[in-house]
Amino acid sequence: AQSVTQPDIHITVSEGASLELRCNYSYGATPYLFWYVQSPGQGLQLLLKYFSGDTLVQGIKGFEAEFKRSQSSFNLRKPSVHWSDAAEYFCAGAGYGGSQGNLIFGKGTKLSVKP
């Protein structure tokens, strides 16, 4: 079955430190992959997406993600975290053999930022 796994439920980093949030996927073929961020009381905002091509994807707010087929991973990174990055982050995948946008989400990783 198709799935997206985020192994870390909660991560705390210090402001200015680097960040890596993990995401693993299980699909029959290479899925379309996304990272979304959800601030408290808000909807989900797309940070970046991977469809094909360059495996290092740049997104908004200084985030990037790297697609690694051999590891079935699509980890999100940021070199220097800001306090405003505290939020919940969701990795999602979609197989576009059928329904567009039928995203399967990971359980999310809550990011806390220490001053």
Added chain:
Amino acid sequence: DSGVTQTPKHLITATGQRVTLRCSPRSGDLSVYWYQQSLDQGLQFLIQYYNGEERAKGNILERFSAQQFPDLHSELNLSSLELGDSALYFCASSAPLPKGTGELFFGEGSRLTVL
């Protein structure tokens, strides 16, 4: 602002009751998706409509139904409500491929509390 509008933002009701959640997609988007977000289940895809027709169905209970109207707004109807239906319900929309890139734009959600 994603351009997706959901009403109401908050709703409190009793078990056994019926509620209707409303969603207006972004201008020009033909697809509407409904997701349920709860603490134990995470973000779950419920159903997708494309230009008025049901396109895909996920983990949607039989007590729930949805429709998309000619003006493309959508409604999610939840009936015979149970305590476990308390959740945040998101609507999302997307532009059709190939014009779109598969990205979903989410509304801010409707928080349903069943007492």
